[in-house]
Amino acid sequence: MTGSLHRVCRQRLAAIDAAGRRRRRRVIDGGHGVQVCVDGRRALNFCSNDYLGLVTDPRLAAALSASARVVGTGSGASQLVTGYNTEHAALEADLADWLGRERALVFSTGYGANVGVIAALLGKGDHIVADALNHASLIDGSRLSGAAKHIYAHGDVAAADAALAGARDGHRLLVTDAVFSMDGDTAPLVELAQVARARDGWLMVDDAHGIGVFGPDGAGRVAEAGLDSGAVPLLTGTLGKSIGAAGAFVAGDDDIIEVILQTARSLIFSTAMPAAVAAAARTGLSIIRAEPERRAHLHALVARFRARAADTGLSVAASDSPIQPVIVGEERQALALSDALLARGYLVGAIRPPTVAPGTSRLRITLSAAHDLTDVDGLIDALAESWQALSGAVGASP
Structure with a gap:
């Protein structure tokens, strides 16, 4: 009986891998704020729901x-x-x-x-x-x-x-x-x-x-x-x-x-x-x-992100919240962009089916009041560069 369970689980994992949908936990060493050490690498965190920067207050x-x-x-x-x-x-x-x-x-x-x-x-x-x-x-x-x-x-x-x-x-x-x-x-x-x-x-x-x-x-x-x-x-x-x-x-x-x-x-x-x-x-x-100024700063960051994204030609969903999804489409492309960003020092999660519908895989970028304008600008620049490099490799476009 145990052998059949192992076999079924191996088959399921193979199907998950074939679809590019295996998820893995990244290890955070230390605090979970906007500055993190993830899998031994320092990065700016843009995928937390810590919208007001209070997690490490x-x-x-x-x-x-x-x-x-x-x-x-x-x-x-x-x-x-x-x-x-x-x-x-x-x-x-x-x-x-x-x-x-x-x-x-x-x-x-x-x-x-x-x-x-x-x-x-x-x-x-x-x-x-x-x-x-x-x-x-x-x-x-x-x-x-x-x-x-x-x-x-x-x-x-x-x-x-x-x-x-x-x-x-x-x-x-x-x-x-x-x-x-x-x-x-x-x-x-x-x-x-x-x-x-x-x-x-x-x-x-x-x-x-x-x-x-x-x-x-x-x-x-x-x-x-x-x-x-x-x-x-x-x-x-x-x-x-x-x-x-x-x-x-x-x-x-x-x-x-x-x-x-x-x-x-x-x-x-x-x-x-x-x-x-x-x-x-x-x-x-x-x-x-x-401290209402936290919210005011957060909304200023959202406005800055959306303005810079529009100038860069990135496809960002309509949202006035700290959740700013960049729609990519295919699962592996979303993962590749996430990995490329991490290599540049930005932690952004790739969201894939079944969390979202097939064909709508995305980078779920979230902003925090603990970020500053320079952080947002750096993320946009890194995202544009990463997407351009990936597009050149696979013939895709933002």
Whole structure:
């Protein structure tokens, strides 16, 4: 039996290699900020989700260290046993205040939050209407719920409305990312909220890539759109991107959050995040609210990148977020560009199927407030040179 398992796995790996889709982990030695040592090589990091440069901020490290000296390094149990600490409670209160919601509930991971929330509220006989480019956690949460799934074309409000209208029985959940992780574009949140309300549906928005970057106080795309808990009753996000820590949350009205606490299996059966991590997240959140100049600098970098890319003739997807995908097309070409950039001192990830559709492999460039204009200019120059060299070798063009 073991021999057959080895054979099956070898066959699968051969198929992955033949398609140019094998992924490998790069080893970071030291901090995970914009300056990294990756596989023994120094490089500027342009593929992290650390949008505000807080991952290596000494204030977060100090908060984590001080808390760990008091509460230790782990929580020891799930939240509903003995894993829930005053640090968790304080973080949830801070999140609720920041996002303008009655209550927030912290999860150990963003994947666990989205899977847990959807499966806690929807089941057989219900309907989930979802954007075609939603994050995998939203897709998997929909599958696990047992509800009927209706996928609408990316960003197509009319299609979402039609799907909601056609789901006549059971509860109806309309679910979307706010900022899409591989394209960097933003969902039509106001229009989606309108159709959800008109069809008596519940709107769930994952604002993981908007939190900290957009909106008043950096409260995200949902806040920027002026959508309260009546319009978006289920708001999820992460603590591991702009906030600079780890974990995730759902925010909403008190009774909704209480039902999720009581029934979300990914929360009930998971060890709570370490309380010291919650302390670090609180510090990151306070910095976001107190230092709007970080967001201003980040948006200036986005504008600089897009202007330089246009001048260079690079094919960059339409995005005003820190996610700036350069569409390449073929898997091996994307990998070759990523390797060429690393040789020049720039760490940029090559994104390939199944994460994105075949023929749309890309370099997913992400900007951070810890970068400066010189970093962006250097990246554009290195990318243009690398692409020109590759084009000359294989007869391709940007």
